[in-house]
Amino acid sequence: MSNIPLPPAPGSDTHVSLALADSVVSLPGGQSVDELADPAAATSWLVDHDLVPAETVLLEYCQQRLTGLRRHLREVFAAAVEDRAPESGAVDALNSALRQVPSAEMLEYTPELGFHRETAHPLTQLVEHALARISDDAAALLTGEDARLLDACQAPSCDRFFVRTHARRRWCSTRCGDRVRAARAYEKKRVSAS
Structure with missing residues (x-):
């Protein structure tokens, strides 16, 4: 495993399911x-x-x-792309x-907040609640406005997903785009030198 920090892929800041899918990356x-x-x-x-x-x-x-859910997210995102x-x-x-998690918010009362609603889940169900929120986000991504913008990075050896910020975007980061452009330039130079 490498500790190379990667910039977040576009869309992973608004879609936690995308962030989870991209939490493992080949370099x-x-x-x-x-x-x-x-x-x-x-x-x-x-x-x-x-x-x-x-x-x-x-x-x-x-x-x-959590890693099992990640594997399934990567599969459904790949299928969509x-x-x-x-x-x-x-x-x-x-x-x-x-x-796994009830979706109805419970009615609560505290002196600080008065009556309010919140999703109740015991400490033992924190992971179930997190997995449900991530899965809900994935369902919203796959069926919402961003579904048509979901893509996989086109850089060789990169396997991250992202939400395209414009129609021509094909890479998850500037780093991947620069790597592809550098490889093209090198190949062009090599071919012209032969």
Whole structure:
């Protein structure tokens, strides 16, 4: 695993499901970055994305559930980009995560806030709640206005997804675009020198 910081792909700031799908990335030279490599890293990722409180500590089982959801997200996003049916079970996995948490907000009362509504979930269901929120975001992305803008980075060896910010965008970052342009320039120079 490499600790090379990657700029966030367009759309990952507004779609947590896209951020999760891109939390593992292949890099040139066979390197990879996995933001969920162990339970502590997975906990940090969830905390950084405001999906669990800062004092949360995940166990390996919970980390594996998060990486499992990531695998299914990557499959449904790839299917959407490639205009094909997703592999068996990928959509079911997202729906299963959605069904794990009640969607109705409970009526609460506190002296500070008075009557208010909030989604109640016990501490033991923090991961289920996070997985449901991520799955809900994926469903909204795949069926909403941004669905037609979802794309996969066209740079060789990059496997991130992103939301195109303009029609001609084909790379998830300037870094990937620069790498492709440099490779083209090198190849053109090499061919003209032969």
